[in-house]
Amino acid sequence: MDPPNTTAAADKFPPYGGARGAPYMDDASTRRNPASHHRAGRARRRNATPPSRHRGFTLVEIAIALALLAIALAAVSRASQTGVDTQRALRERTLAQWVAQNRIAERLAAQRWIAPGAYVGTEVQAGVEFHWRERVSETPNPALRRLDVSVAGAADPGRELASLVGFLALERDR
Numbered sequence: 215m216d217p218p219n220t221t222a223a224a225d226k227f228p229p230y231g232g233a234r235g236a237p238y239m240d241d242a243s244t245r246r247n248p249a250s251h252h253r254a255g256r257a258r259r260r261n262a263t264p265p266s267r268h269r270g271f272t273l274v275e276i277a278i279a280l281a282l283l284a285i286a287l288a289a290v291s292r293a294s295q296t297g298v299d300t301q302r303a304l305r306e307r308t309l310a311q312w313v314a315q316n317r318i319a320e321r322l323a324a325q326r327w328i329a330p331g332a333y334v335g336t337e338v339q340a341g342v343e344f345h346w347r348e349r350v351s352e353t354p355n356p357a358l359r360r361l362d363v364s365v366a367g368a369a370d371p372g373r374e375l376a377s378l379v380g381f382l383a384l385e386r387d388r
Contacts, residue, residue, distance in 0.1 A: 309339045310365040310375035317346055317363045318380035327384055328359060336368070343368040344375070350382075357384045 271279075316337065321328065333348040349362040364377040 306342070306367060307375050309342055310344055310367070311378070313337050313339050313344045313346055313365045314363040314376045314378035317348060318361060318378060321348075321361060321380070321382055325385060328361075328382060330359070345371050353381070358382065359384075 316339075328350045330350050330352050333350070334346070336343055336345050338344070344365050345368060346363060346365045351360045351362070353360050359382045361380045361382055362377070363380070364374050366372065366374050
């Protein structure tokens with residue numbers, strides 16, 4: 215029996231576990247020459263831009279960034295102010311609508327027949343004063359009256375915030 219061929223196994227599987235035919239890590243051809251490495255580093259440094267140009271932002275870049283920030287903050291401020299104004303107007307209209315509903319509810323609860331005409335007054339709702347105007351008119355049915363209520367804020371009486379229409383019925387003895 216012949217002894218196993220050890221040279222063939224060494225060619226197939228290098229001792230460091232690398233690929234077939236790859237050079238050994240100890241091979242002199244893979245080592246760097248310290249002198250050539252030093253020369254390459256000096257050449258790289260000569261061609262590179264000075265490090266002082268890459269240390270921070272320029273004044274122009276900072277000015278542009280601040281301008282963009284100012285524009286963004288102005289837009290956010292405007293949007294939040296619009297939201298506050300919208301909320302205030304919505305609250306005012308809601309309160310005015312409640313005043314109009316209260317006027318019709320009071321007329322219905324009184325169960326009195328109202329003469330056609332115009333009636334005005336003020337009412338405070340949630341600490342806000344409102345001016346209301348009622349217009350009572352006849353309808354084709356003699357047992358009904360139409361009641362138009364419009365409500366405006368005390369600060370601007372010409373601007374109507376809410377309006378509501380109701381009908382009052384004449385209760386006859388049964």
